[in-house]
Amino acid sequence: MAKGELILSNHWKGATLYQVYPLSFADSNGDGWGDLAGVTARLDYIKSLSADAIWLSPIHQSPMKDWGYDSTNWRAIDLRCGNFEDFDDLLCEAHSRDLGIIVDQVYSYTSDDHPWFTASRAADNNQYSDWFVWADAKPDGTPPNNWLSIFGGPAWEWDPRRRQYYMHHFYATMPHLNFHNSDVQAEVLETADFWLSKGVDGFRLDVVNLYFHDAALTDNPVSGSVDSRFPGGFQNQIKDRSRPDNLPFLEKLRGLSEQHGDRLLMAEVTTDDALHLAQIYCAPGRLHTAYVVISDDGLINAAKVAKLLGQWDYDQGWPTWSISNHDLPRALTRCFGAEAPQEAAAVLIAMLIALRGNILIYQGDELGLPQALVPIAQRRDGEGVRFGDYGLQRDGARTPFPWTANQSDLWLPTDAAQKAQAVSQQDGDPTSTLSAARKLLAFRARQSVLRDGGQYVATEGPILKVIRDLDGVKLTAVLNLSSGSVSADKPAGEIAISGGCQIQGQSLHLEPYGYCFTLDAQ
Structure with a gap:
């Protein structure tokens, strides 16, 4: 099967997707980093889960201050992950197994090491001066408005070279692109065309509702919340995200996708009203689907799940249901607590396969991995280092995938409790969580009633x-x-x-x- 042949174009509704976090999945050369060749070597394992496609978290060139989401070149592969020969091998081998490849596309921001930003922050006027969101200080020197970073603190960082503030939704090392600049939009579309022309089967679009901002830089109104994990919860963040300008651009992306055979476009939407907004973004002529994490805020129960499911209008769009990803604590621990047994992991998979929509399995969900305990001294996620045990605990969901009970650590340590659930310990055991997950996912693949x-x-x-x-x-x-x-x-x-x-x-x-x-x- 040729690398460009589409896998998902005719049957993406009801698909089972498997998310791979490449840096932590499989290390093919012993350098301590998971890589593309490692993914290729494990394709048969992924296929054993009846997956239709793989979502690859970022593989772009990056200084790894946010582990791939801060890119210095959207069209280059980070050396830790491999090269384009490795990518082409992965694509061909995946397609030969009837597996699609969906790549992460991070368009809202770049790394502050990106050549575009280096040029933009220079004092002189140049091609890239208006590629990022810059603003003068208020007369008293404070930031231009009250917008807040998702990770806490102002969404503005002072730059002494340009003598202005620049905007960032996450870390200060990830400056926000100015989508009001038509050249930025053109560059994004050219990048999307580059990857589609490589033969990928679609995109996972990172924080898709953050592309545009209010060009007038109006303050966000107060939300009235008195209990929020991060300061942003005290605002109705309607000026720095989820702007109406997003919709025409999403339609441009869909048009580009259709030029390439209608490749799958899957959105991540981050806002307090994500479920409602996701359906707007997935309306006809826009994106194909958006993924929704069930019980992303903690413990799960039947009433909570039923309420969430009842809020999705299938006439308005198509959901992708998941129980976890690389940004959240592991599903078993988050949904059922630190002492949850393995049976709880199996019922989460059973719940997913029952639902109408696509389903998304994050690497390790099928093993029933608990949240890893990563000592503060060994944490790599800046948010987790900054806030300690009160942070998002993303490192604990990104630890190395446990293929064997005695494998070496990679860029993060492997938790002993996760080693006990290694593939080598579960494979071939008919009573294991992995065995239950394989049976459930294969059952879903055989039942057209579960797809349609x-x-x-x-x-x-x-x-x-x-x-x-x-x-x-x-x-x-x-x-x-x-x-x-x-x-x-x-x-x-x-x-x-x-x-x-x-x-x-x-x-x-x-x-x-x-x-x-x-x-x-x-």
């Missing part, structure tokens, strides 16, 4: 019930999202797949974190 069927969601105490239907076939998932045993009426039909479930007459007895799927062909 309608959806009804209900709760009964701690039980989440998801009913899917298509062409006379009714599939019912009954999921116990609690640490206690529960009983429920057995749905009509035959039991197709289950875990921690026994039939007692016309009832189902679900052990803690048990699940059951029934199929009824009418």
Whole structure:
């Protein structure tokens, strides 16, 4: 199969995506960094999870102050990850296995080491002077407005060379591009065309709602919140993000995608109203999908999940449901607590496969990895170093993927609790979380009702019930999202797949974190 042949173009709805964080996934040459050749060597493992495509977190050239998301060249591959020969090998080998490759595209900002920014911050007028968001200080020397960084503190950094402030949504080392400049937009579209022409199957678009800002630099209004983890929560951040200018640009991106066979465009939306905004961004003629993390703010329960699912209008857009990613604590720990058993990891996968939409598995979800404990002295994420145990704890979700129980550390240490859940320890064990995940994901791949069927969601105490239907076939998932045993009426039909479930007459007895799927062909 040629590297340019599309994998997702005709059946992206209902796809199973697998996120690889390359720096931590597999090290092919022993230099301490995961790389593209390592991913290629593990494609059969990913295929064993019935994945349709791989989302690769950034592989672009970067000083790694934010681990690839701060790029110095969007069209170059970082040497830690390999080179374009390695990338082309990965693309060809993935396509030969009917696996698509979706690459991360980070367009809102660059590294402050980027040549564009070096030129922009120079005092003289040049081609790049207006490529970033610059503003004069107020008369008292303070920043031009009240906008705040997502990681805390002002969204402005003083530059003594240019004698102005520049804007940044995250670290001060990641200056924000000025999308009001038509040359910036043209450069973004040319970069997108570059990667599409390489043969990738689509993009994951980083913080897609942050592209444009209010050109008048108007203050954000006060939100009225009195309890927020970061100061930004005290504002309605409507002037520095989620601007209406975004929509015409997203339509340009979609048009470019369609010129290349309609490659998949998947959005990350970051805002307090992300679910609503994601549906606007995924309206016809814009992006294909946006991913939504279930219970991203902590512990999970049936009512919470049902409420979230009920807020998505499928007539307005198509979701991609996930339970974790590289920016959040591991799903098992976040959703069920530090002492959660492995059965809890399996029910999270069972919940995902039941849902209407695409699903996204982050590397290690299938192993039931708990959140890693990374000592402060060994942390690499600047946010985690700055805020310690009160930060986002992203390092704990980015530790090396445990292929074996005795593998060496990479750029981050491997937690002992994660080594105990290594692939080598679970592979071939029919009772393992990995075995359960493979069976569940393969079941989803075989059932057209799970890709294309309608959806009804209900709760009964701690039980989440998801009913899917298509062409006379009714599939019912009954999921116990609690640490206690529960009983429920057995749905009509035959039991197709289950875990921690026994039939007692016309009832189902679900052990803690048990699940059951029934199929009824009418």
